Amino acid sequence: MQQGPLLVTHLLRYAERFHRAARITTQRRDGSTAALAYPELAARTARLAHALAARGIARGERLATLAWNDHRHLELYYGVAGIGAVCHTVNPRLFPDQIAFILNDAGDTHLFLDPMFLPILCAIGDRVPAALKTLVLLEPPAETVPATLAARFEVLDYEALIAGHAETFDWPEFEENTAAFLCYSSGTTGDPKGVLYSHRSCVLHAYGANQPDSFGLRSVDTVMPVVPMFHVNAWGIPFVALLAGASLVLPGPRLDGASLFRLMEETGVTLSAGVPTIWLGLLNHLRETGSRFAKPPRLLIGGSACPLPIIETLERDYGACVDHAWGMTETSPIGLYNTPKREQAGWSAADRLRLKRKQGRPVAGVQLRIVDAEGREVAMDGVAFGEILVRGPWVAAAYFGHDDDPAFTADGWFRTGDVATMDESGYVEIVDRAKDVIKSGGEWISSIALENIAIGHPKLREAAVIGARHPKWDERPVLVAVAAEGTTPTKAEILEWFDGKVAKWWRPDDVIFVDELPHTATGKLLKTELRKRYRDHLSP
CATH class of the missing domain: 3.30.300.30 (ANL, C-terminal domain)
Incomplete structure (x- = not known):
């Protein structure tokens, strides 16, 4: 069979050529929207790639982002990784000390940021790495850049940076295990830890996550990742959408229930993904205003277990279809997805609802075991519980810069720290974190x-x-x-x-x-x- 590397730029080129009518809609900070077609996205990404190449960005060099879900952040995803550099998404919601640690641990040389995050850099002060010399503002700032930052960094404007460059780029072909993205864990039990994703792992994860019993996106769909692009690559949706040729809706910083509902209705969102608190906010808006979906969407819930009453109300009262999923930064993240199987066809509505509280079945490609304290697999009876261990082509083998972490076993399994049960049909339910039980x-x-x-x-x-x-x-x-x-x-x-x-x-x-x-x-x-x-x- 023919051989060729799996690269994320192949997804961009595919969407550009064969899904020209699909749209990427960005919601600005003031609530207005702007839309691009995939060919326009590809042209802007090519201009970015030329600009980065002109600056001498090297293979493997880490370029950081502090940005919301918008089209410029999407351009950085593909433009940075496409030239062989590493797109390092930084979570602005972390504590300043953690952000300083992450920037130093990654050794970033450039930081692309929304101007509203400039105060974060001011708070960090001189704790940024010496290698970080350039700030690129993704939008013009409302106020002058603080003098302390202007004196310390080269400050550029994103649109000026890419202006005048060619709208086509000869994307290089390189080894598929080349690093593409760097994401850090939230650091709840110590310093955050970096997970370095390869081109291969990102592409394989996109194929795995878009199986019919998972995201199941098609070219007629419109998907809105509310989960931030700085959190595990927005659960892989920026890759899955282009793989499927689906339209994308990027909500920016306006994540309140009213803004999300309006955007979903205006753009015809068919699938949206976020953590339970997001959907609780949307549900409260629906209740308070009496609003209804014109076409109820699928809502994907992950990040933490969603209370069953929220799922029940969204489905029963508002017609939405709610899917549970599970994953971690270390699993790219999709590892489990909850959709029904043939054997549940005759179940009562109450039984089907109870099934929805579970996080789901392993996605094909992910190997999963649940083991007790002695390392023995527990019974698949929905009662016995133990720690989840996983491995697979989009599961981390080590942390960035740390090859001896005890979370990884000698025989290649990742210890998740999640305690769970598995029933006879393979549905996993997280019952706790190991440290929370x-x-x-x-x-x-x-x-x-x-x-x-x-x-x-x-x-x-x-x-x-x-x-x-x-x-x-x-x-x-x-x-x-x-x-x-x-x-x-x-x-x-x-x-x-x-x-x-x-x-x-x-x-x-x-x-x-x-x-x-x-x-x-x-x-x-x-x-x-x-x-x-x-x-x-x-x-x-």
Whole structure:
């Protein structure tokens, strides 16, 4: 058979030639939109590639981005990787110290950024790496660039940088295992860790993620990644969309429920992807305004387990189809996707809904095991649980610059730290993170299961469960909750809500009401902070 490398620029060239009518719609900060066709995207990306080549960017050189989901960020994806350099997406929601660490660890030489992130650089001060000498502003700044930054960096305008260059580029062919993208974990248990994706892994992930039982995008679809392009490459959607020839909608920084609903209706979005908090915001907007979808979309939920009441309401009351998925930075990220199989055809609506709370079945190409503390695979009975181990062509083999991390086994498996069950049909349900599971009297209690029950109470807006030290049982669950607007729930009624839904010994020992819960940079509950605050809540 013929041989040839798998490169992300092949996806760009394919979309440019065979899907000329598809559109990339960007929502600007003021809510207005701009649209490009794939040939226009390819032309602008070629101009960027010429500009980078003229600056002497070398193979393997890391170029960072601090940017929202828009067409310029998409041009950087393909233009930087296309010349053999590495597109390093930086999460602006991380703490300044973490951003400084990431820039130094990656050794970036250029930073392409939205001007609204200039204060981040000011906060970092002189902790940026010496190699980073150039800032490229993706839009004209509303105010003059601070003098401290202007004195420290070469500051360029993106449109001026690419202006005047040719709109075609002879994209080089190189080895498919060449590095293309660099993403860092959120660093909830230490310094963030880099995952270096290859061209091959990105292309194979796009093929795997777009199987009919996963994204299943076609050229007639319009997909809107609400998940940021600085978070695991927007779950691979910038590659899957071009592979399928689907239209893209990039929402920029306006991620509130009202803005997303308006954009979805105006552009005819058929699939959108985001974390549970995004869809909770959209659901609240629908409830408050009485709005309805003209054509209900598919909504992909990942990042953390979605409470079943949110899924049920979006499907029952608003006609949406909600799909659960699971993955990590280390898995590119799609590893599991939840769609029904033949054996569920005769199930009741209630049973099918309960199935949706699970994260899904392994995507073909991903090998997955669930093992106990001794490394033995647990039974596929939906009850026995253990840690998920994965491997595959788009799963990391090591962290960037660190070849000896214990998360990777000697025989090539990645230890995810997620504790889960698997049923006889292969559906996996995450029951906790290994560090979050509550060990009470030698037995395990799933904090996620308790959270899903709690959030179903009409008087709660958000909830988290942690293990607090206990003089007799080692740990006991404590519920930390945010009341729904206009309600004043009591501890007694919240605790009674658990009766009949879990074993009595699983019921939380106490409820703590707070104004808000801490979250990570990717929208997940920051349980390390909650444990720090309430670890001794039950101690004498």
